[in-house]
């Protein structure tokens with residue numbers, strides 16, 4: 219069934235969407251954050267469709283990762299990107315929060331590699347696009363457990379520069395959430411999600427995040 223139909227039929231008022239490259243740890247993060255409360259199962263096999271979980275009038279959407287996948291012929295990245303753009307455009311009214319998940323430690327390097335080819339990095343493009351659509355967008359910088367304590371702030375400054383946000387990164391703590399899904403350190407992201415829900419006067423949804 220088409221997603222918009224599901225939403226219309228089930229009275230969705232708030233959608234939170236998760237996007238990111240493959241292998242950034244989006245699945246781990248979703249399992250950690252919603253696992254026990256909201257069932258976000260494993261993506262069965264190779265699928266390019268969004269996955270949804272619904273709790274009350276809250277819809278949580280997990281977009282497929284941008285990236286290459288064995289078994290899917292060429293240009294999965296482009297296909298997923300186009301599909302994500304279409305989905306965001308179509309549902310932008312209802313999507314109140316966007317979470318762009320990045321692999322924090324490698325993000326600056328990945329962005330620079332794209333820049334060197336005169337291409338806009340897909341993550342940065344998505345970040346800008348979601349904001350242009352008026353979607354309140356959080357960047358979850360995952361895998362921060364890999365970063366040494368004395369390099370932590372430097373790395374996050376580099377991340378914010380690549381996102382077009384003037385450092386120091388601490389000025390953007392309402393947007394950048396350093397986390398580690400593996401170590402179950404999701405405080406920063408949960409805090410930002412709750413801040414947004416609180417602003418929407420939806421503290422009743424705190425139990426799901």
Ligand SMILES: Nc1nc2c(ncn2[C@@H]2O[C@H](COP(=O)(O)OP(=O)(O)OP(=O)(O)O)[C@@H](O)[C@H]2O)c(=O)[nH]1
Pocket residue numbers: 238239240241242243244245246247282283284360361362363364397398399400401
């Ligand atoms: N060190 C570290 N590794 C992590 C963290 N989160 C996830 N990983 C690892 O990163 C790899 C990818 O994690 P997934 O959760 O499968 O990533 P994904 O983004 O959902 O990937 P796709 O399914 O390809 O979209 C796995 O080996 C995880 O164990 C983290 O916070 N720290």
